[in-house]
Amino acid sequence: MSSKRTTESVQAQPEDLTVRILSLLKEKEKERPVRKVALQFPEGLKRKAHGISEALRRAGYEIVISGEPCWGACDLDLDLLKNSDILIHIGHAPVDERENVIFEYFSQDFDISQLEDAITSIESRRVGLITTIQHVHLLDDIIQFFSDRGIECVIAAGSERTPFKGQVLGCTFEAAKNTGCSEIVYIGTGLFHPLGVHLATGARVVAFDPYTGRTEIPDERRMLIKRHALIEKAKEARSFGILLSKKSGQRREELARKLEVLSDKADIIEIGEITPDALLNFGYDVYVNTACPRLAYDDQARFPVPVLSPQEFEIVCGAREWEEFEIDEIT
Template sequence: RLANQIPPEILNNPQLQAAIQVLPSNYNFEIPKIIWRDQQAQAKKVALQMPEGLLLFCTIVAILERFTEAEVMVMGDVTYGACCVDDFTATALGADFLVHYGLSFLVSMDTSAQDLRVLYVFVDVQIDTTHLLDSICLTFPPASALDLVSTIQVSILQAVAQELKAEYRMSVPQCKPLSPGEILGCTSPYLPKEVEAVVYLGDGPFHLESVMIANPDVPAYRYDPYSKVLSREHSDHTNRQETIATARSAKSWGLILGTLGRGSPKILEHLESRLQALGLPFVRLLLPKIFPSKLSLLPQVDVWVQVACPRLSIDWGTAFPKPLLTPYEAAVALRDISWQQPYPMDFYASSSLGPWTVNHGTRLALPSRPLCDPIKTPH
């Protein structure tokens, strides 16, 4: 749309271009877009929310303050991904514009009384495709059936798959409403049986582990674009059935709603209705971050269900003194559904198993490049 086009006086500003040159050339921080959106919003105070790995580039504050009229600040709390839009803190700090550097456009946008405007910036990352292609060709025999996945920052995924189609049976799987090939730590597609290996482009195992949990029989590989190493990966996640069995005898329940954008009030309401129907008492707790020490302050609760990040329970559930279930695991404990094998990684999938997931029953695709819209603060 014409209204969303960055004006030439911003895009071609030689002083702005010179300032951007100090940033890494293989990272696209979309500085002109931020400046244009800031001007459109007539923002007075801008908050930048960045994942920990990008905080070293927070000096872009100087660029933004030089080329806008706004005061710019960096939010120092850890950001785990696009599911952690911290609109609560941004509003409390007096910000009227939030720039969230993250992954997908996960938290719904709507009008709120605070009229906080949010812009998602994906930070496209360019990688050495020649080395990647050579690594794959040296590792897998011709005609192998391979799937390619990554996070939304790696925009060259389709191009890489196209290059490899001459030698391999390539596929870029999709778990809607995510983009083709895109995965999250809590959301990954089931891969067809004929797939011989899945290759993840990224620098950490967290997102790849999501695919591995959902597809335990498919060999998984990770290409690190920074170290330029292609390695075989293995998952050692513990079986959660014993924890669920313990939860079935619980007399009192605790429901935690994450307040960093990850929590879904719809899921919380579903859990509340199920516990009420079964006559099970429960307490509600709103937390930005969930720690064992916090939950130990309520020893009367026998089992906790956290509507925040499923991986918190899957990866670190054993660190908590009481069972800490995901909404899916709570559904199994309450006998709403039988235990699924393999474990479903469908927290944001529109084709998910049930109402204990965020987008169950919806078929809407996430916009690949969302506009700057008002955001409704989650309750």
């Protein structure tokens, strides 16, 4: 493992976002007139809103910016679209195709030579290669870099939610599973994705973070101990609130209904933004999350009661054994 820092080497893609958005609008205008444009930014890019809005106004468009929280392409502000000609969702690739929505994903370069450190942690000569949308455009160069060092990379198509080969999301690891490799290299930030990939595939995962320059081998043991404890606590619950998301790409109604019949103590709660405050007055002993899978795993510390994944709720209800534990994905 290593830790060479590299802030300077992680850069936004050189082409200007505003220029690309203007060109996408011009393309759209070949099909039909566009005047009212709604812009939606994820939390990490909201500070770009003013500059882009100003430039588009100067180009003659009427602009409105979504003020709602946004964490992914699963979270489109469709209300805003009702009064606009088009919604431009910035930062993510589409998880589904929608009329009148343009997805403009955000790419970030990094210095590929940093991967030299990751190579020392790889055990196989043939590995699966996956990344998040920010770095997908670098995959060909990375494959060449590995090949020059005697390592063959396999990249595979994922699910409909991940339109690029080799792309993973926190809710779908299909591109990792489809490599069929017993060792997978993940390039991106954080440990959630590589841990998810490890649990979903059983493969050894080498995770390289281009922001910190650090390589890690995720270990699921701590997470599983915590999840096991939550399941045990949930077995004593007198009431369960099954959370059904209103968000465009997170709504799993069929799943929520399937879970509801497992317990006569379970109610379905339809909800937009899932926060501790939003749930406070309900007072359920346990919540079951059918929205973004990361909520149950990553955000548990924010909630005073257990928030279980669908599979964990099945274990509580006796419909699944602990040995059949699976990471939740939206497929």
